[in-house]
Amino acid sequence: MALVPCQVLRVAILLSYCSILCNYKAIEMPSHQTYGGSWKFLTFIDLVIQAVFFGICVLTDLSSLLTRGSGNQEQERQLRKLISLRDWMLAVLAFPVGVFVVAVFWIIYAYDREMIYPKLLDNFIPGWLNHGMHTTVLPFILIEMRTSHHAYPSRSSGLAAICTFSVGYILWVCWVHHVTGMWVYPFLEHIGPGARIIFFGSTTILMNFLYLLGEVLNSYIWDTQRKPPSWQGT
Numbered sequence: 191m192a193l194v195p196c197q198v199l200r201v202a203i204l205l206s207y208c209s210i211l212c213n214y215k216a217i218e219m220p221s222h223q224t225y226g227g228s229w230k231f232l233t234f235i236d237l238v239i240q241a242v243f244f245g246i247c248v249l250t251d252l253s254s255l256l257t258r259g260s261g262n263q264e265q266e267r268q269l270r271k272l273i274s275l276r277d278w279m280l281a282v283l284a285f286p287v288g289v290f291v292v293a294v295f296w297i298i299y300a301y302d303r304e305m306i307y308p309k310l311l312d313n314f315i316p317g318w319l320n321h322g323m324h325t326t327v328l329p330f331i332l333i334e335m336r337t338s339h340h341a342y343p344s345r346s347s348g349l350a351a352i353c354t355f356s357v358g359y360i361l362w363v364c365w366v367h368h369v370t371g372m373w374v375y376p377f378l379e380h381i382g383p384g385a386r387i388i389f390f391g392s393t394t395i396l397m398n399f400l401y402l403l404g405e406v407l408n409s410y411i412w413d414t415q416r417k418p419p420s421w422q423g424t
Contacts, residue, residue, distance in 0.1 A: 196337050197251045203330050204248055207241040210322040219314045226366045230374045232359060233323050236291045240327060243284040246276045247334065277340040282351040285335070285404035286397050288327045294393075295324045298377065305377035335404070339412045342405050352401045356394040 214237070215228065228234040250272045257265045298306040307320070342348060363374050373379050378386060 197248070197255075199333065199337070200244055200247045200251060203334075204241065204244040206322070206326070206330075207237060207244060210319065211237055211241060213319055214315075214323065217314050219311075225370050226362075226374075230362070230366050232287070233291055233295070235359070236287050236327065237323060239279075239283045239287055240330070243276070243279045244330075244334075246272065246279060247338075250276050274341075278343055280331075280334065280340045281342045281404060281408075282348055282401070283355065285331055286352055286400035287355070288331045289400050289403075290393075290397055292324060292328045294396075302377075305380070306375060308376065335408055336411060340408055342408060345402075345405070348401055348405070349398055352397050353394060356397045360390045360394070 214234065215222075221231075222228055250269070253265070253269045253272055257269050295306060303309065343351075363378075367373050367378075378389075381389065
């Protein structure tokens with residue numbers, strides 16, 4: 191895909207996330223008024239991550255266009271920093287967290303929606319906004335991975351970063367429960383302490399698996415593209 195269409199696509203995705211966030215924050219739901227506000231929900235945190243990530247993508251594209259052919263070493267150095275930040279965010283946050291939110295939400299929703307997204311929420315959140323938060327995240331991040339090569343960090347540092355994020359969020363959820371006496375997600379009310387420990391441990395493992403999946407997928411996409419057709423080698 192050509193550079194300019196990629197730029198336009200990233201701007202469109204960024205604007206869609208800004209629209210989703212604005213519409214979500216405009217909803218007057220009781221849970222938004224309690225301790226932690228929207229920040230206690232991984233869906234909202236993921237939307238912020240995706241918006242920041244695509245914002246960095248757009249900024250990187252603009253910097254690349256402005257730097258091209260200028261010969262300014264300082265501008266090129268700043269551009270390399272932006273590209274490194276963009277690649278790190280996709281690898282460690284945007285891909286694993288985004289795929290996790292989509293996969294876990296719809297799996298639990300299919301089993302029993304009341305455990306993750308009670309029918310009462312339909313009175314507050316329109317269907318298109320629900321899909322904007324829990325569905326389109328996946329195709330958007332796959333499109334980005336397909337249109338631009340991203341250099342992953344070392345596996346050890348990447349896994350350490352996603353583990354830190356996962357454990358940090360789990361501790362935040364537990365702290366909210368400690369303060370309010372209520373779990374952020376309804377299904378946590380229906381399982382015992384042992385099952386919660388297993389669930390939290392499983393989510394951390396799944397996050398690590400999704401990081402590795404993103405690494406493998408990124409390598410597969412770009413190694414395949416760079417590999418010449420077999421007829422060229424004969």
